[in-house]
Amino acid sequence: MDELIKTFHIEVNLLLAQMVNFVIVLLVLYKFAYKPILKTLNDRTKKIEKGLKDSADASQKLEEITEKEKEVLINAKKEAQEIIKKSENEAKKNAESITAEMKEKNAKMLEDAKAMIEEEKKKMLSEIKSEVADLVVMATEKVIAEKLDLNKDKEIIEKAIK
């Protein structure tokens, strides 16, 4: 031991003093530097971790939102298409029914007009006939009044009771 001390020129006192110094420094450092630094580091780590986590959450949320948005958009598109289709169909139907109605109306009008013309024709013809009949009968009456003498009258009566 002594030999060792001698070889390395170790002075026990100094060594002791140095040891005490070291311990003091260590203590001071521990108390005033190490602890706060550690604390700060820990806090930072925590902060960073939290930030990372938040960011991950945020990105996930963003993704979710994007997904939802997409879904909503798709749904909206689908709905819009359906509505368009529906309205197109309806419009088509309406147009068809309107066309059919118009056709029917036109046909009816045409028929009515035809019937009216026919009726008018019949009326006119009947009027003409009736007028001709009156004229003929009137003329005949005149002839008869002139020509039907006693003998002719007698003849008619004889024929009637034979």
Next chain:
Amino acid sequence: MKITATQYAKSLYEVTKDKSQSEIGVMTENFVKVLTKNRQTKLVVKIINKFGELYNKENGIAEIEAISSRKLEADQIGQIEKFIKEKYSVREVLIDNKIDENIKGGIILKIGDEILDASVERQLRELRNNLRK
């Protein structure tokens, strides 16, 4: 039940048939009494008409209304009588000649409900109807 004019006429005919003039007078008087009793005197005109019809029918008499535009001459009346006698197989024909210038000629014979229209007016009417068809 009320008795109808036809039934009265029939019974009156039955009771007066083949009776003498004085008997008929009594029967008629009784008949009028029955009518009064039954309060059906307002049927008298109808009964008289029905009685006339019945009497004519039973005795083969035909009453004719002959409408002409001129008064019928004796030979024409004879012809009509003959015609009616043959057609309805009656013994006697009573002709009532009525003048109606509106028929314009020819003759219309009315026998009961039957009408034989051989007037010029009818022929003209038919002509007019045919022309109008």
